[in-house]
Amino acid sequence: MEINVLFYWVLLITLYLMLKKINYLFYFFIFSSFFTATSLINFNDTSFSFPFIIGVFFIIKSITLLILKKLKLKVKLNKYLFLFYLFCFFHYFLLFI
Numbered sequence: 001m002e003i004n005v006l007f008y009w010v011l012l013i014t015l016y017l018m019l020k021k022i023n024y025l026f027y028f029f030i031f032s033s034f035f036t037a038t039s040l041i042n043f044n045d046t047s048f049s050f051p052f053i054i055g056v057f058f059i060i061k062s063i064t065l066l067i068l069k070k071l072k073l074k075v076k077l078n079k080y081l082f083l084f085y086l087f088c089f090f091h092y093f094l095l096f097i
Helices: 005-019 022-035 050-067 079-094
Strands: 039-042 047-049
Touching (some): 005 022, 005 039, 005 050, 022 050, 047 050
Antiparallel strands (some): 039 047
């Protein structure tokens, strides 16, 4: 397992932005999308890139705000579109099994 030096900076900035508004974390996630080739953590055959790590923290923050009811969804989802997203989500993770 190898950890890149940039990982520590990204982790510090991401944890700091977790304490701020969710908008800042979202903007940092959009900014990180330009650095998709930068791997921060390397396992044997798997590497985790810059936006992946920030995206995980963004999802955790979003779910906790939804559970605490401090964030409200204002988007109406079509149930068929939601089922399609759910199917794609599970299909993506089945590739790793």
